[in-house]
Amino acid sequence: MNEKLSRLQDSEVEEAELAPLLDACRDGAELKSTWARYHAIGHVIRNGAAGRSDPDLWRRVSLAIEKEPVLLVPRAKPRAPWREHAFNFALAASLAAVGLIVGRSLLANSEQVLSSSPQTLAANPAASGKLDHSRGMASAQARFDDYLLVHNESAQLAGSGGLLPYARLASMRNR
Protein backbone atom coordinates (compact mmCIF):
# COMPACT_ATOMS: atom_id res chain seq x y z
CA MET A 1 0.00 0.00 0.00
CA ASN A 2 2.89 2.33 0.78
CA GLU A 3 4.22 1.78 -2.69
CA LYS A 4 0.86 2.68 -4.17
CA LEU A 5 0.95 5.89 -2.18
CA SER A 6 4.40 6.60 -3.52
CA ARG A 7 3.18 6.05 -7.05
CA LEU A 8 0.18 8.24 -6.36
CA GLN A 9 2.62 10.96 -5.41
CA ASP A 10 4.24 10.51 -8.82
CA SER A 11 0.86 10.39 -10.59
CA GLU A 12 1.55 6.83 -11.64
CA VAL A 13 -1.49 5.13 -10.19
CA GLU A 14 -3.87 3.51 -12.66
CA GLU A 15 -7.45 4.73 -12.59
CA ALA A 16 -8.75 1.37 -11.39
CA GLU A 17 -6.49 1.55 -8.35
CA LEU A 18 -7.40 5.08 -7.44
CA ALA A 19 -10.79 4.71 -5.77
CA PRO A 20 -9.79 1.86 -3.39
CA LEU A 21 -6.63 3.73 -2.53
CA LEU A 22 -8.49 6.91 -1.69
CA ASP A 23 -10.97 4.93 0.43
CA ALA A 24 -8.16 3.28 2.33
CA CYS A 25 -6.49 6.63 2.94
CA ARG A 26 -9.70 8.16 4.14
CA ASP A 27 -10.21 5.38 6.68
CA GLY A 28 -6.66 4.75 7.84
CA ALA A 29 -4.71 7.10 10.09
CA GLU A 30 -1.44 5.34 9.35
CA LEU A 31 -1.91 5.72 5.62
CA LYS A 32 -2.81 9.35 6.07
CA SER A 33 0.42 9.83 7.94
CA THR A 34 2.39 8.02 5.27
CA TRP A 35 0.77 10.07 2.55
CA ALA A 36 1.61 13.26 4.40
CA ARG A 37 5.22 12.22 4.64
CA TYR A 38 5.40 11.33 0.95
CA HIS A 39 3.76 14.58 0.03
CA ALA A 40 6.32 16.48 2.07
CA ILE A 41 9.14 14.51 0.49
CA GLY A 42 7.82 15.35 -2.95
CA HIS A 43 7.53 18.97 -2.00
CA VAL A 44 11.10 19.08 -0.77
CA ILE A 45 12.43 17.37 -3.87
CA ARG A 46 10.52 19.57 -6.26
CA ASN A 47 10.99 22.86 -4.52
CA GLY A 48 14.24 22.45 -2.65
CA ALA A 49 12.67 23.45 0.64
CA ALA A 50 14.49 22.51 3.77
CA GLY A 51 12.05 19.82 4.84
CA ARG A 52 13.95 18.56 7.82
CA SER A 53 14.43 21.94 9.33
CA ASP A 54 10.71 22.33 9.98
CA PRO A 55 9.61 19.92 12.70
CA ASP A 56 6.03 21.11 12.43
CA LEU A 57 5.74 20.34 8.74
CA TRP A 58 4.44 16.78 9.15
CA ARG A 59 1.68 17.90 11.51
CA ARG A 60 0.61 20.73 9.24
CA VAL A 61 0.59 18.51 6.17
CA SER A 62 -1.45 15.94 8.08
CA LEU A 63 -3.95 18.59 9.06
CA ALA A 64 -4.16 19.75 5.49
CA ILE A 65 -4.86 16.20 4.38
CA GLU A 66 -7.57 15.89 7.03
CA LYS A 67 -9.28 19.02 5.83
CA GLU A 68 -8.72 18.65 2.14
CA PRO A 69 -8.86 15.03 1.00
CA VAL A 70 -9.12 16.34 -2.52
CA LEU A 71 -5.36 16.68 -2.33
CA LEU A 72 -5.19 12.95 -2.90
CA VAL A 73 -6.36 13.32 -6.47
CA PRO A 74 -3.32 12.82 -8.68
CA ARG A 75 -2.08 15.49 -10.98
CA ALA A 76 -3.04 15.19 -14.60
CA LYS A 77 -0.28 13.63 -16.62
CA PRO A 78 0.97 16.00 -19.29
CA ARG A 79 1.35 14.26 -22.63
CA ALA A 80 4.13 15.99 -24.45
CA PRO A 81 4.22 15.32 -28.19
CA TRP A 82 7.47 13.47 -27.95
CA ARG A 83 5.95 10.99 -25.52
CA GLU A 84 4.29 9.43 -28.50
CA HIS A 85 7.71 8.46 -29.71
CA ALA A 86 8.13 5.89 -26.98
CA PHE A 87 11.73 4.90 -26.74
CA ASN A 88 11.51 1.15 -26.94
CA PHE A 89 14.72 -0.53 -26.06
CA ALA A 90 13.64 -3.72 -27.73
CA LEU A 91 13.88 -1.81 -31.01
CA ALA A 92 17.03 -0.04 -30.02
CA ALA A 93 18.72 -3.30 -29.10
CA SER A 94 19.86 -3.85 -32.63
CA LEU A 95 21.85 -0.64 -32.44
CA ALA A 96 23.36 -1.31 -29.09
CA ALA A 97 26.46 -3.02 -27.96
CA VAL A 98 26.40 -4.18 -24.39
CA GLY A 99 29.54 -3.25 -22.58
CA LEU A 100 30.84 -4.83 -19.45
CA ILE A 101 32.94 -2.42 -17.48
CA VAL A 102 34.87 -4.10 -14.76
CA GLY A 103 36.58 -1.95 -12.23
CA ARG A 104 36.22 -0.53 -8.84
CA SER A 105 34.29 2.60 -8.27
CA LEU A 106 36.87 5.32 -8.41
CA LEU A 107 35.16 7.40 -5.82
CA ALA A 108 33.17 4.83 -3.93
CA ASN A 109 35.00 5.58 -0.74
CA SER A 110 35.29 9.26 -1.32
CA GLU A 111 34.61 11.51 1.61
CA GLN A 112 34.16 14.57 -0.53
CA VAL A 113 32.00 17.27 0.92
CA LEU A 114 29.07 18.55 -1.03
CA SER A 115 29.52 21.88 -2.70
CA SER A 116 25.86 22.54 -2.11
CA SER A 117 23.37 21.03 0.27
CA PRO A 118 20.69 19.19 -1.64
CA GLN A 119 17.51 18.45 0.23
CA THR A 120 17.38 14.72 0.43
CA LEU A 121 15.32 12.13 2.16
CA ALA A 122 15.30 8.37 2.34
CA ALA A 123 13.76 6.76 -0.69
CA ASN A 124 12.92 3.48 0.97
CA PRO A 125 9.86 4.19 3.10
CA ALA A 126 10.50 1.22 5.33
CA ALA A 127 13.93 2.51 6.18
CA SER A 128 13.25 6.21 6.14
CA GLY A 129 13.38 6.58 9.88
CA LYS A 130 16.64 4.71 10.19
CA LEU A 131 18.69 6.59 7.65
CA ASP A 132 21.91 8.01 8.96
CA HIS A 133 21.64 11.27 7.09
CA SER A 134 25.28 12.32 6.99
CA ARG A 135 26.47 8.86 6.05
CA GLY A 136 23.74 8.63 3.46
CA MET A 137 24.73 11.96 1.98
CA ALA A 138 28.38 10.95 1.74
CA SER A 139 27.36 7.72 0.06
CA ALA A 140 25.07 9.56 -2.34
CA GLN A 141 27.83 12.01 -3.20
CA ALA A 142 30.29 9.21 -3.89
CA ARG A 143 27.73 7.44 -6.04
CA PHE A 144 26.95 10.63 -7.96
CA ASP A 145 30.64 11.29 -8.57
CA ASP A 146 31.03 7.78 -9.87
CA TYR A 147 28.13 8.28 -12.29
CA LEU A 148 29.56 11.60 -13.42
CA LEU A 149 32.94 10.06 -14.06
CA VAL A 150 31.50 7.24 -16.15
CA HIS A 151 29.31 9.67 -18.06
CA ASN A 152 32.22 11.87 -19.00
CA GLU A 153 34.40 8.89 -19.86
CA SER A 154 31.76 7.55 -22.21
CA ALA A 155 30.36 10.83 -23.54
CA GLN A 156 32.71 10.70 -26.50
CA LEU A 157 30.67 7.82 -27.82
CA ALA A 158 27.70 10.06 -27.96
CA GLY A 159 28.65 12.81 -30.35
CA SER A 160 30.34 16.12 -29.91
CA GLY A 161 31.72 15.62 -26.46
CA GLY A 162 35.18 16.48 -27.62
CA LEU A 163 37.31 18.23 -25.07
CA LEU A 164 34.48 19.04 -22.69
CA PRO A 165 34.02 15.63 -21.04
CA TYR A 166 37.73 15.40 -20.32
CA ALA A 167 37.85 18.93 -19.05
CA ARG A 168 35.01 18.01 -16.71
CA LEU A 169 36.92 14.97 -15.54
CA ALA A 170 39.96 17.06 -14.79
CA SER A 171 37.93 19.59 -12.88
CA MET A 172 36.05 17.15 -10.66
CA ARG A 173 38.75 17.14 -8.02
CA ASN A 174 38.03 20.72 -7.08
CA ARG A 175 34.44 20.20 -6.07
Next chain:
Amino acid sequence: MGMVTGSGVAGGAHELLAEMRHAMGRLNYQGSVVYLKDKQIESFQVFHSVSDGVERERMLATNTPMREVVRNAQKVTCYFPDTHTVATDTRSSRRSILLDVPEELEKLGKLYDFTLGDREVIAQKSAQLVRIDPKDGYRYGRRLWIDESSKLPLKMELIDENNQSVEQVVFTAISLEAQLPPSLLEPSTRIDASWQVKEHEALTADSLQWTLEGVPDGFRMMSYSRLRRSTDGGTIDHILLSDGLASVSVYVDDVKDDFIVGFPGKIGAINSFNRRLDNQLITVIGEVPDKTVRAIANGIRQQSSGNSSP
Protein backbone atom coordinates in the same frame (compact mmCIF):
# COMPACT_ATOMS: atom_id res chain seq x y z
CA MET B 1 20.20 26.31 -44.72
CA GLY B 2 18.82 29.27 -46.59
CA MET B 3 18.81 31.45 -43.50
CA VAL B 4 19.94 35.03 -43.26
CA THR B 5 22.59 35.10 -40.60
CA GLY B 6 24.02 37.68 -38.27
CA SER B 7 26.83 38.37 -40.67
CA GLY B 8 24.43 38.74 -43.56
CA VAL B 9 25.67 35.55 -45.17
CA ALA B 10 23.00 33.12 -46.27
CA GLY B 11 23.73 29.55 -45.32
CA GLY B 12 27.26 28.29 -44.97
CA ALA B 13 27.17 27.06 -41.40
CA HIS B 14 27.01 23.41 -42.40
CA GLU B 15 29.77 23.87 -44.92
CA LEU B 16 31.98 25.62 -42.40
CA LEU B 17 31.45 22.87 -39.82
CA ALA B 18 32.30 20.26 -42.44
CA GLU B 19 35.49 22.19 -43.27
CA MET B 20 36.32 22.36 -39.59
CA ARG B 21 35.90 18.63 -39.22
CA HIS B 22 38.15 18.05 -42.20
CA ALA B 23 40.80 20.44 -40.88
CA MET B 24 40.82 18.79 -37.48
CA GLY B 25 41.57 15.48 -39.09
CA ARG B 26 44.45 16.55 -41.32
CA LEU B 27 46.42 19.32 -39.55
CA ASN B 28 49.28 19.14 -37.08
CA TYR B 29 48.87 21.63 -34.28
CA GLN B 30 49.55 22.32 -30.64
CA GLY B 31 48.12 24.84 -28.27
CA SER B 32 46.88 25.86 -24.87
CA VAL B 33 43.24 25.56 -23.96
CA VAL B 34 41.30 27.01 -21.05
CA TYR B 35 38.11 25.44 -19.75
CA LEU B 36 35.65 27.53 -17.74
CA LYS B 37 32.57 26.45 -15.85
CA ASP B 38 30.81 28.04 -12.91
CA LYS B 39 33.69 29.92 -11.27
CA GLN B 40 36.31 27.34 -12.09
CA ILE B 41 39.13 27.43 -14.61
CA GLU B 42 41.26 24.55 -15.85
CA SER B 43 44.02 24.73 -18.43
CA PHE B 44 45.31 22.09 -20.80
CA GLN B 45 47.89 21.55 -23.46
CA VAL B 46 46.68 19.93 -26.66
CA PHE B 47 48.79 18.18 -29.31
CA HIS B 48 47.48 16.74 -32.57
CA SER B 49 49.33 15.09 -35.42
CA VAL B 50 48.52 13.17 -38.57
CA SER B 51 50.99 10.79 -40.10
CA ASP B 52 50.14 8.57 -43.08
CA GLY B 53 46.51 9.38 -42.46
CA VAL B 54 46.63 8.18 -38.88
CA GLU B 55 45.66 10.69 -36.19
CA ARG B 56 47.24 10.93 -32.77
CA GLU B 57 46.18 13.35 -30.09
CA ARG B 58 47.11 14.17 -26.50
CA MET B 59 45.54 16.47 -23.95
CA LEU B 60 47.29 17.15 -20.68
CA ALA B 61 46.00 19.10 -17.72
CA THR B 62 48.66 21.56 -16.70
CA ASN B 63 47.74 21.56 -13.03
CA THR B 64 47.53 18.89 -10.34
CA PRO B 65 46.43 16.13 -10.63
CA MET B 66 47.75 16.28 -14.19
CA ARG B 67 45.07 14.14 -15.78
CA GLU B 68 45.84 13.12 -19.33
CA VAL B 69 44.00 11.80 -22.38
CA VAL B 70 45.80 10.11 -25.28
CA ARG B 71 44.13 9.05 -28.50
CA ASN B 72 45.67 6.95 -31.23
CA ALA B 73 44.29 4.84 -34.07
CA GLN B 74 43.21 2.05 -31.76
CA LYS B 75 41.88 3.61 -28.58
CA VAL B 76 41.43 6.51 -26.23
CA THR B 77 43.19 6.23 -22.88
CA CYS B 78 42.46 8.41 -19.87
CA TYR B 79 45.00 8.61 -17.05
CA PHE B 80 43.90 9.59 -13.55
CA PRO B 81 47.04 9.93 -11.43
CA ASP B 82 45.06 10.98 -8.38
CA THR B 83 43.21 7.66 -8.25
CA HIS B 84 45.87 5.55 -9.98
CA THR B 85 43.35 4.54 -12.59
CA VAL B 86 43.49 4.13 -16.35
CA ALA B 87 40.35 3.96 -18.46
CA THR B 88 40.55 2.79 -22.05
CA ASP B 89 37.93 2.87 -24.73
CA THR B 90 38.43 1.24 -28.09
CA ARG B 91 35.08 2.26 -29.53
CA SER B 92 35.59 5.97 -29.80
CA SER B 93 39.13 6.26 -31.06
CA ARG B 94 38.19 7.83 -34.37
CA ARG B 95 36.63 10.80 -32.63
CA SER B 96 38.78 13.79 -31.84
CA ILE B 97 39.13 14.71 -28.20
CA LEU B 98 39.35 18.34 -29.18
CA LEU B 99 35.93 18.87 -30.62
CA ASP B 100 33.81 16.37 -32.40
CA VAL B 101 30.95 17.35 -34.65
CA PRO B 102 28.99 14.48 -36.19
CA GLU B 103 29.48 13.79 -39.85
CA GLU B 104 25.76 13.73 -40.54
CA LEU B 105 24.97 17.35 -39.88
CA GLU B 106 21.88 17.28 -42.10
CA LYS B 107 20.14 14.90 -39.69
CA LEU B 108 20.85 17.27 -36.83
CA GLY B 109 18.94 19.92 -38.75
CA LYS B 110 15.72 18.43 -37.41
CA LEU B 111 16.82 19.22 -33.88
CA TYR B 112 19.04 22.28 -34.20
CA ASP B 113 19.31 25.42 -36.31
CA PHE B 114 22.77 26.14 -37.68
CA THR B 115 23.51 29.76 -38.54
CA LEU B 116 26.54 31.93 -39.08
CA GLY B 117 27.16 34.76 -36.65
CA ASP B 118 29.67 37.57 -36.43
CA ARG B 119 33.41 37.48 -36.87
CA GLU B 120 35.58 37.90 -33.78
CA VAL B 121 39.21 37.62 -32.85
CA ILE B 122 40.09 34.57 -30.76
CA ALA B 123 43.68 33.73 -29.82
CA GLN B 124 44.76 36.56 -32.12
CA LYS B 125 43.07 34.92 -35.09
CA SER B 126 40.03 35.99 -37.05
CA ALA B 127 37.22 33.56 -36.28
CA GLN B 128 33.73 33.01 -37.67
CA LEU B 129 30.95 32.32 -35.18
CA VAL B 130 28.62 29.40 -35.86
CA ARG B 131 25.46 29.29 -33.77
CA ILE B 132 23.79 25.97 -33.05
CA ASP B 133 20.37 26.59 -31.50
CA PRO B 134 18.02 23.84 -30.34
CA LYS B 135 14.55 23.75 -31.84
CA ASP B 136 13.00 22.69 -28.55
CA GLY B 137 13.72 23.15 -24.86
CA TYR B 138 15.20 19.73 -24.29
CA ARG B 139 18.79 20.47 -25.25
CA TYR B 140 21.42 23.16 -25.03
CA GLY B 141 22.74 25.40 -27.74
CA ARG B 142 26.32 25.80 -28.82
CA ARG B 143 28.51 28.58 -30.12
CA LEU B 144 31.59 27.74 -32.14
CA TRP B 145 34.25 30.18 -33.26
CA ILE B 146 36.18 28.75 -36.20
CA ASP B 147 39.52 30.06 -37.40
CA GLU B 148 38.86 31.50 -40.85
CA SER B 149 42.32 30.55 -42.03
CA SER B 150 42.95 27.07 -40.65
CA LYS B 151 39.27 26.18 -40.03
CA LEU B 152 40.20 24.86 -36.59
CA PRO B 153 37.77 25.53 -33.70
CA LEU B 154 39.16 28.19 -31.41
CA LYS B 155 36.35 28.55 -28.91
CA MET B 156 33.19 26.75 -27.92
CA GLU B 157 30.38 27.66 -25.56
CA LEU B 158 27.49 25.63 -24.25
CA ILE B 159 24.36 27.79 -23.93
CA ASP B 160 21.56 26.91 -21.54
CA GLU B 161 17.82 27.49 -21.81
CA ASN B 162 18.25 31.00 -20.38
CA ASN B 163 20.74 31.87 -23.10
CA GLN B 164 23.56 31.82 -20.57
CA SER B 165 26.95 30.30 -21.24
CA VAL B 166 27.42 27.38 -18.85
CA GLU B 167 30.69 25.99 -20.17
CA GLN B 168 33.45 27.30 -22.37
CA VAL B 169 36.62 26.00 -23.92
CA VAL B 170 38.91 28.55 -25.49
CA PHE B 171 42.28 28.34 -27.17
CA THR B 172 44.55 30.93 -25.65
CA ALA B 173 47.31 29.99 -28.06
CA ILE B 174 47.48 27.68 -31.06
CA SER B 175 50.13 27.02 -33.67
CA LEU B 176 50.12 24.94 -36.81
CA GLU B 177 53.18 22.73 -37.27
CA ALA B 178 54.69 20.95 -40.25
CA GLN B 179 55.00 18.01 -37.94
CA LEU B 180 55.19 17.29 -34.23
CA PRO B 181 57.86 15.22 -32.47
CA PRO B 182 56.37 11.80 -31.67
CA SER B 183 57.29 12.27 -28.04
CA LEU B 184 54.65 14.98 -27.71
CA LEU B 185 51.98 12.46 -28.60
CA GLU B 186 53.13 9.89 -26.03
CA PRO B 187 51.56 9.81 -22.57
CA SER B 188 53.70 11.48 -19.95
CA THR B 189 51.98 9.56 -17.17
CA ARG B 190 53.84 6.49 -16.01
CA ILE B 191 51.80 3.66 -14.58
CA ASP B 192 52.76 0.59 -12.61
CA ALA B 193 51.11 -2.51 -11.19
CA SER B 194 49.35 -0.50 -8.52
CA TRP B 195 47.17 1.18 -11.13
CA GLN B 196 43.65 -0.01 -11.76
CA VAL B 197 42.75 -0.54 -15.39
CA LYS B 198 39.16 -0.09 -16.51
CA GLU B 199 38.32 -1.52 -19.89
CA HIS B 200 35.16 -1.49 -21.91
CA GLU B 201 34.36 -4.85 -23.41
CA ALA B 202 31.70 -5.10 -26.10
CA LEU B 203 29.14 -7.84 -25.59
CA THR B 204 25.94 -8.85 -27.32
CA ALA B 205 22.79 -7.10 -26.26
CA ASP B 206 20.72 -9.74 -24.54
CA SER B 207 19.39 -8.35 -21.33
CA LEU B 208 17.77 -5.01 -21.97
CA GLN B 209 15.40 -4.61 -19.07
CA TRP B 210 14.15 -1.07 -19.45
CA THR B 211 11.90 1.00 -21.61
CA LEU B 212 12.25 4.75 -21.73
CA GLU B 213 9.01 6.55 -22.48
CA GLY B 214 10.14 10.05 -21.61
CA VAL B 215 12.99 10.47 -24.05
CA PRO B 216 12.74 13.64 -26.15
CA ASP B 217 12.77 13.36 -29.90
CA GLY B 218 16.07 12.71 -31.56
CA PHE B 219 17.84 10.87 -28.75
CA ARG B 220 19.07 7.38 -29.54
CA MET B 221 20.71 4.75 -27.45
CA MET B 222 24.44 4.64 -28.08
CA SER B 223 25.44 1.94 -25.63
CA TYR B 224 24.12 -0.24 -22.87
CA SER B 225 26.67 -1.29 -20.31
CA ARG B 226 26.86 -3.02 -16.99
CA LEU B 227 29.23 -1.60 -14.45
CA ARG B 228 30.48 -3.94 -11.78
CA ARG B 229 31.56 -2.44 -8.51
CA SER B 230 33.92 -4.50 -6.41
CA THR B 231 33.34 -2.32 -3.38
CA ASP B 232 29.89 -3.73 -2.74
CA GLY B 233 29.57 -6.43 -5.38
CA GLY B 234 26.71 -4.57 -6.96
CA THR B 235 26.05 -3.84 -10.60
CA ILE B 236 24.87 -0.69 -12.28
CA ASP B 237 23.17 -0.61 -15.66
CA HIS B 238 24.40 2.32 -17.73
CA ILE B 239 22.47 3.46 -20.78
CA LEU B 240 24.05 6.17 -22.90
CA LEU B 241 21.76 8.31 -25.04
CA SER B 242 22.64 10.97 -27.57
CA ASP B 243 20.92 13.24 -30.04
CA GLY B 244 24.16 13.63 -31.99
CA LEU B 245 25.43 16.57 -29.95
CA ALA B 246 24.21 16.18 -26.39
CA SER B 247 24.72 13.04 -24.33
CA VAL B 248 22.70 11.71 -21.43
CA SER B 249 23.53 8.81 -19.13
CA VAL B 250 20.88 6.72 -17.41
CA TYR B 251 21.95 4.64 -14.41
CA VAL B 252 19.88 1.93 -12.81
CA ASP B 253 21.60 1.08 -9.56
CA ASP B 254 20.63 -1.94 -7.51
CA VAL B 255 21.45 -0.26 -4.23
CA LYS B 256 21.52 -2.65 -1.31
CA ASP B 257 21.49 -0.13 1.52
CA ASP B 258 19.33 2.89 2.13
CA PHE B 259 19.60 5.39 -0.62
CA ILE B 260 18.83 9.00 -1.14
CA VAL B 261 16.69 10.57 -3.81
CA GLY B 262 16.21 14.20 -4.68
CA PHE B 263 19.93 14.66 -5.12
CA PRO B 264 19.88 17.70 -7.36
CA GLY B 265 23.12 18.00 -9.22
CA LYS B 266 24.04 20.89 -11.43
CA ILE B 267 27.69 21.22 -12.25
CA GLY B 268 28.46 23.55 -15.09
CA ALA B 269 26.32 22.31 -17.96
CA ILE B 270 25.58 18.96 -16.33
CA ASN B 271 22.15 18.39 -14.81
CA SER B 272 21.04 15.31 -12.94
CA PHE B 273 17.87 13.90 -11.45
CA ASN B 274 17.16 10.69 -9.61
CA ARG B 275 14.18 8.75 -8.41
CA ARG B 276 13.24 5.45 -6.91
CA LEU B 277 11.94 2.61 -9.06
CA ASP B 278 10.96 -0.27 -6.81
CA ASN B 279 14.19 -0.95 -4.94
CA GLN B 280 16.42 0.61 -7.51
CA LEU B 281 17.87 4.05 -7.83
CA ILE B 282 17.36 5.67 -11.22
CA THR B 283 19.75 8.52 -11.98
CA VAL B 284 19.89 10.53 -15.18
CA ILE B 285 22.87 12.80 -15.90
CA GLY B 286 23.63 14.85 -18.97
CA GLU B 287 24.62 18.17 -20.47
CA VAL B 288 20.99 18.98 -21.12
CA PRO B 289 18.38 21.13 -19.35
CA ASP B 290 16.92 20.04 -16.04
CA LYS B 291 13.56 19.20 -17.57
CA THR B 292 15.20 16.75 -19.97
CA VAL B 293 16.83 14.66 -17.25
CA ARG B 294 13.56 14.73 -15.27
CA ALA B 295 11.50 13.63 -18.28
CA ILE B 296 13.82 10.75 -19.04
CA ALA B 297 14.05 9.63 -15.41
CA ASN B 298 10.30 9.72 -14.91
CA GLY B 299 9.67 7.75 -18.09
CA ILE B 300 11.74 4.71 -17.20
CA ARG B 301 9.84 1.46 -16.80
CA GLN B 302 10.95 -2.07 -16.18
CA GLN B 303 10.38 -3.94 -19.41
CA SER B 304 9.49 -7.32 -17.91
CA SER B 305 6.43 -6.03 -16.09
CA GLY B 306 5.56 -3.44 -18.68
CA ASN B 307 5.40 -0.87 -15.94
CA SER B 308 7.20 -0.07 -12.75
CA SER B 309 3.99 -0.39 -10.86
CA PRO B 310 2.61 -3.77 -9.86
